[in-house]
Amino acid sequence: MRSAELSGVVCCRVPGKINLELAVGPLRDDGYHELSTVFHAVSVYDRITVQAATSWSVHVTGPYADRVPTDDSNLALVAAKALARRRPRGIRLTPVRIDIDKQIPVAGGMAGGSADAAGTLVACRELWGLDHVENDLLEEIAGSLGSDIPFLLHGGTAIGSGRGEQVTPVLARGELHWVLWAGEGLGLSTPAVYAECDRLRAERGEEIPPPTPSGELMQALRRMDADAVAGHLRNDLQEAAISLQPVLAEVLQAGRELGARAGIVSGSGPTVAFLVGSQAEAIDLSVGLAARGPAGDILRAIGPVPGAQLVQSRATA
Numbered sequence: 001m002r003s004a005e006l007s008g009v010v011c012c013r014v015p016g017k018i019n020l021e022l023a024v025g026p027l028r029d030d031g032y033h034e035l036s037t038v039f040h041a042v043s044v045y046d047r048i049t050v051q052a053a054t055s056w057s058v059h060v061t062g063p064y065a066d067r068v069p070t071d072d073s074n075l076a077l078v079a080a081k082a083l084a085r086r087r088p089r090g091i092r093l094t095p096v097r098i099d100i101d102k103q104i105p106v107a108g109g110m111a112g113g114s115a116d117a118a119g120t121l122v123a124c125r126e127l128w129g130l131d132h133v134e135n136d137l138l139e140e141i142a143g144s145l146g147s148d149i150p151f152l153l154h155g156g157t158a159i160g161s162g163r164g165e166q167v168t169p170v171l172a173r174g175e176l177h178w179v180l181w182a183g184e185g186l187g188l189s190t191p192a193v194y195a196e197c198d199r200l201r202a203e204r205g206e207e208i209p210p211p212t213p214s215g216e217l218m219q220a221l222r223r224m225d226a227d228a229v230a231g232h233l234r235n236d237l238q239e240a241a242i243s244l245q246p247v248l249a250e251v252l253q254a255g256r257e258l259g260a261r262a263g264i265v266s267g268s269g270p271t272v273a274f275l276v277g278s279q280a281e282a283i284d285l286s287v288g289l290a291a292r293g294p295a296g297d298i299l300r301a302i303g304p305v306p307g308a309q310l311v312q313s314r315a316t317a
């Protein structure tokens with residue numbers, strides 16, 4: 001059996017995402033909800049480093065490190081092993097050590113775990129020299145591991161359909177400025193927020209139409225006009241996230257009073273994304289939010305940014 005014994009280190013930078021629109025359709029038979037979402041990659045990055053090792057392991061540093069599992073449940077490790085299973089016949093691959101510098105808030109609705117999986121797929125493909133794994137196959141593997149992972153391979157601004165894993169880029173020019181509030185020690189489980197959304201809808205006896213992207217938002221994104229985009233942000237999970245973490249209503253109110261063009265819970269939360277008109281407005285809002293509370297980490301970001309990108313490639317083979 002041939003063995004791809006590689007030395008060297010591969011490093012990949014991968015952004016977090018927010019959702020500019022999240023229209024949640026009916027619950028499907030497979031336990032997922034049919035979605036129409038607009039993903040938007042923002043400039044908050046995790047850094048994934050992979051190198052050949054004698055056993056599989058994952059190590060996490062950074063401000064959120066203590067909230068990330070380092071056992072077999074870590075999605076980056078799951079992704080590396082899933083890719084290794086796609087090696088050509090007759091090739092043996094070395095296990096890898098994965099190092100994650102965690103800067104994306106954990107369990108925050110910014111797809112931080114999915115970002116690490118996307119970054120690991122790109123980095124391991126390079127380290128192992130799996131040149132036969134084209135982008136289409138990488139996306140298919142990504143989609144089998146989690147609904148948000150294919151988008152984080154792409155980045156930019158894109159519509160997600162199906163359960164979110166079918167990604168179509170959106171025509172968009174320019175950039176938007178964001179202030180992100182991530183509650184200290186808060187975390188919302190994605191399945192719990194979807195379940196709360198179903199519960200609230202059932203309580204009201206709501207008819208749930210098939211989800212579709214908003215034409216007005218698409219128009220506004222074409223010009224990246226902050227005020228136009230602000231008028232069309234939508235998240236069907238927001239009410240459920242607030243129901244489980246009522247402090248989010250206070251955060252949204254604080255951002256509005258401090259001059260944000262709009263505020264929205266990101267994905268299943270609890271991160272809140274505020275849209276502002278410029279870098280200067282972003283600085284003013286972040287200073288205001290920090291002074292006024294509720295307590296949380298406050299990050300400034302721009303979007304859209306590219307998805308997982310190699311920043312250091314295989315040195316020797």
Ligand code: C5P
Pocket residue numbers: 031032033034035145146147148162163164190191194
């Ligand atoms: O795909 P992912 O692992 O990120 O999904 C986590 C959970 O979020 C799922 O198990 C499901 O409960 C919920 N979910 C959903 N509908 C989607 C995406 C996620 O109900 N479209």
